[in-house]
Amino acid sequence: MENGRIRIALTGKPNAGKSSLFNHLTGLNQKIGNFPGVTVDKRMGYCQLDNNTHAEIIDLPGIYSLYPRTLDEKIVTEIFSDQKSELYPDKVVLIADATNLKNCMLLLTQLIDLRIPTVVALNMMDLAAKSGLSIDVKRLSSLLDVPVVMINARKGHGIYELKRLLAEPLSASKKSVFQIEDEIKPVIAIIRNHFTLATDYEAYHFLQQTDNLIFLTQEQRAFVKAVAKEHQFFPHKYQGAETVMRYGFIQELLNKAIVKPSHRDWKKVSHGIDRVLTHKVGGYLIFFGVLFLIFQAIFAWAQIPMDFIDSSFARLSNNLSRELPEGPFFELISQGIVPGIGGIVIFIPQIAILFACIAILEESGYMARVVFLMDKAMRKFGLNGKSVVPLMSGWACAIPAIMATRTIDNWKERLITIFVTPFMSCSARLPVFTILVALIIPDVKLFGFFNYQGLVLMGLYLLGFLAAIFSAWAMKFILKTTERSFLMMELPTYRMPRWPNVGYTIIEKTKTFVFEAGRVILAISIILWVLKSYGPLDEMNDANRVVKAESSSLQLSEAEIDNRVAAYKLEHSYAGKLGKGIEPLIRPLGFDWKIGIALVSSFAAREVFVGTIAAIYSISSAEDQPTIKQRLRSEINPETGGPRYTPAVGMSLLIFYTFAMQCMSTLAIVKRETKGWKWPLIQLAYMTGLAYLSAFIVYQVMS
Amino acid sequence: MAKNVAEMLPGETAIIAGFADEQIGLKLLELGLLPGTAIRFNFTAPFGDPVCVSVSDVDLSLRIDEASTISVIN
Numbered sequence: 001m002e003n004g005r006i007r008i009a010l011t012g013k014p015n016a017g018k019s020s021l022f023n024h025l026t027g028l029n030q031k032i033g034n035f036p037g038v039t040v041d042k043r044m045g046y047c048q049l050d051n052n053t054h055a056e057i058i059d060l061p062g063i064y065s066l067y068p069r070t071l072d073e074k075i076v077t078e079i080f081s082d083q084k085s086e087l088y089p090d091k092v093v094l095i096a097d098a099t100n101l102k103n104c105m106l107l108l109t110q111l112i113d114l115r116i117p118t119v120v121a122l123n124m125m126d127l128a129a130k131s132g133l134s135i136d137v138k139r140l141s142s143l144l145d146v147p148v149v150m151i152n153a154r155k156g157h158g159i160y161e162l163k164r165l166l167a168e169p170l171s172a173s174k175k176s177v178f179q180i181e182d183e184i185k186p187v188i189a190i191i192r193n194h195f196t197l198a199t200d201y202e203a204y205h206f207l208q209q210t211d212n213l214i215f216l217t218q219e220q221r222a223f224v225k226a227v228a229k230e231h232q233f234f235p236h237k238y239q240g241a242e243t244v245m246r247y248g249f250i251q252e253l254l255n256k257a258i259v260k261p262s263h264r265d266w267k268k269v270s271h272g273i274d275r276v277l278t279h280k281v282g283g284y285l286i287f288f289g290v291l292f293l294i295f296q297a298i299f300a301w302a303q304i305p306m307d308f309i310d311s312s313f314a315r316l317s318n319n320l321s322r323e324l325p326e327g328p329f330f331e332l333i334s335q336g337i338v339p340g341i342g343g344i345v346i347f348i349p350q351i352a353i354l355f356a357c358i359a360i361l362e363e364s365g366y367m368a369r370v371v372f373l374m375d376k377a378m379r380k381f382g383l384n385g386k387s388v389v390p391l392m393s394g395w396a397c398a399i400p401a402i403m404a405t406r407t408i409d410n411w412k413e414r415l416i417t418i419f420v421t422p423f424m425s426c427s428a429r430l431p432v433f434t435i436l437v438a439l440i441i442p443d444v445k446l447f448g449f450f451n452y453q454g455l456v457l458m459g460l461y462l463l464g465f466l467a468a469i470f471s472a473w474a475m476k477f478i479l480k481t482t483e484r485s486f487l488m489m490e491l492p493t494y495r496m497p498r499w500p501n502v503g504y505t506i507i508e509k510t511k512t513f514v515f516e517a518g519r520v521i522l523a524i525s526i527i528l529w530v531l532k533s534y535g536p537l538d539e540m541n542d543a544n545r546v547v548k549a550e551s552s553s554l555q556l557s558e559a560e561i562d563n564r565v566a567a568y569k570l571e572h573s574y575a576g577k578l579g580k581g582i583e584p585l586i587r588p589l590g591f592d593w594k595i596g597i598a599l600v601s602s603f604a605a606r607e608v609f610v611g612t613i614a615a616i617y618s619i620s621s622a623e624d625q626p627t628i629k630q631r632l633r634s635e636i637n638p639e640t641g642g643p644r645y646t647p648a649v650g651m652s653l654l655i656f657y658t659f660a661m662q663c664m665s666t667l668a669i670v671k672r673e674t675k676g677w678k679w680p681l682i683q684l685a686y687m688t689g690l691a692y693l694s695a696f697i698v699y700q701v702m703s
Numbered sequence: 704m705a706k707n708v709a710e711m712l713p714g715e716t717a718i719i720a721g722f723a724d725e726q727i728g729l730k731l732l733e734l735g736l737l738p739g740t741a742i743r744f745n746f747t748a749p750f751g752d753p754v755c756v757s758v759s760d761v762d763l764s765l766r767i768d769e770a771s772t773i774s775v776i777n
Binding site: 064065067069099100102103106236239240243244247262267270271274275278279280281283284368371372373375376377385484486487488489490491492493 | 725726727728729730731732733734735737738745746748749750751752753755759760761762763764765766769
């Protein structure tokens with residue numbers, strides 16, 4: 001505690017209202033970082049407790065006890081059992097669900113034994129009142145020797161009292177819940193002395209879960225294991241007895257502190273909803289209805305802001321090219337950086353809407369039922385019910401989607417989910433799809449009702465999904481694991497979503513996209529601009545002379561000659577050379593070197609295709625930029641004399657974009673999440689190989 | 704009669720007697736499924752797996768494999 005700045009950690013079981021409280025305490029004053037060394041998001045924020053005390057608040061992943069099950073949960077154990085860590089909190093707020101005190105108390109009793117100064121925030125008092133539950137809070141507090149504050153995290157009640165309490169000095173509870181057995185006391189003493197630990201219980205955790213505590217060095221771990229072996233301490237031998245002993249204490253505590261238990265049937269409404277939402281037929285119909293609504297939202301509602309962003313950035317880029325003085329630096333701004341930023345901003349509406357939908361489903365408690373409904377089907381394909389959320393998020397952006405796999409505790413299922421999520425058609429594919437579909441599929445209606453273009457677009461999304469689940473299915477047989485898979489999960493009571501929480505989720509996920517994917521997209525746009533603007537000097541300088549010599553007999557206007565010069569320059573730029581270089585490779589798919597440039601640049605991020613195509617043709621086109629679609633339609637294939645973008649070429653491109661791994665940012669995230677280059681490289685080879693093969697077959701069959 | 708949770712019928716209530724699998728047992732204990740506590744079998748997912756049970760007012764979802772390791776008496 002220095003300069004009145006203290007560190008407070010929020011902890012508690014999942015669905016106890018932790019994020020609501022965190023949002024109330026910190027407001028928009030929060031940021032997401034990484035815990036050092038591990039890839040778990042660290043949600044941090046700041047809060048002024050009173051005039052003198054400023055607090056740093058850390059929101060920890062939801063957890064039932066200090067014995068972690070998932071990667072997310074491990075971090076909590078880490079933080080609480082390493083007193084020397086810089087993240088070790090000065091104070092802890094344990095958020096307890098008043099309607100379900102019993103299994104919120106397990107973690108509390110462990111914190112008490114670790115002698116961590118703790119405050120209990122008794123949340124959901126409104127629901128408790130509704131259920132007829134009555135708790136003697138004073139009694140609870142004195143029995144635990146821990147201050148208890150009643151709050152309603154959704155409405156913000158009791159936050160003021162909580163802040164005031166946290167600003168004051170807080171000492172740890174003097175209770176001892178877990179009585180360590182006599183036979184292991186000697187070994188505990190050795191560990192405690194060796195590491196100079198503050199409590200026996202901390203030493204006990206060193207012995208119990210040596211491998212989960214990442215802060216221990218190799219030698220320290222070896223030491224603990226040797227001591228354990230010498231004294232015949234077997235991890236897990238005492239864990240069951242510990243839990244039972246703690247629950248014994250909790251039951252006795254609740255017998256004294258609960259004045260009146262809740263009615264039997266206070267969950268009647270929630271159970272009624274469950275009967276409908278998990279119904280054998282109705283449950284799935286409702287789920288698919290929800291999916292359809294989400295799609296509708298992404299496609300229809302997001303279109304309006306997207307069109308606006310698109311035209312705004314186009315206008316800005318044009319105005320800048322006109323207003324700024326000439327020179328490579330200003331060209332870089334108007335033609336490289338501004339369109340690059342535009343290419344990032346354009347996805348925000350879709351990403352925001354999709355994550356708003358997912359947040360609403362999570363907040364209401366419905367998502368847990370989706371996991372429940374889908375678990376068996378998903379397991380057939382080597383996935384887990386919990387894979388549904390990442391896969392759905394994949395429709396917006398694979399980056400937050402892959403981060404969302406951390407809730408899957410089984411490594412194999414998590415890896416498969418990470419591996420196949422990029423097959424889900426993300427919003428960056430949509431602009432490519434839209435433009436190509438509009439180009440090759442006639443705008444007519446089937447039976448006067450179904451729009452052909454819409455059907456093809458849906459088909460592509462379905463194709464991506466099928467590629468995802470069948471790849472998952474294949475991986476199920478390839479990957480071997482002895483680790484067991486669990487589902488055990490609480491089905492929370494249905495509640496109205498808390499809208500500010502939905503808002504915070506949108507901000508958080510959009511930020512992830514902008515900063516993780518955005519900077520790569522921006523960097524690549526700048527590199528591409530350079531590659532397209534520069535080439536070997538002698539060839540570029542020759543442009544004027546060569547074009548004039550070639551076209552001297554054609555009697556062209558000034559403007560037409562300029563176009564030819566620009567086209568010549570692009571063809572001879574580094575980008576043009578790259579495109580031509582890969583032309584032999586992509587010719588079997590029906591692509592020429594111009595598409596080649598777009599493909600190469602798409603390996604940064606898919607949507608760059610549209611921008612690159614626009615750039616390629618706008619450089620060689622007249623100044624009154626026609627829309628890209630019209631421009632593409634009029635592009636002639638010099639070999640056939642017919643249109644360049646035939647249905648065969650269009651379909652081949654569409655299939656290629658559906659399957660190919662063309663997102664550098666995703667590869668970077670996969671590398672981070674799988675801790676190595678092995679999986680991102682396999683993913684790149686597999687997805688791109690599949691894309692090449694499928695596009696080849698489509699083109700050869702269709703042409 | 705001793706049986707396991709997977710064999711219970713929707714709406715049936717029983718008392719938890721013990722766990723056949725140590726690893727699963729430890730996790731279930733932490734969720735409050737203690738021997739001697741009442742467990743109610745609520746409903747199953749459409750294909751019979753997973754299942755939803757209630758223990759001391761908490762609704763939990765368990766896979767059939769997990770449920771079958773909990774022995775009960777009623």
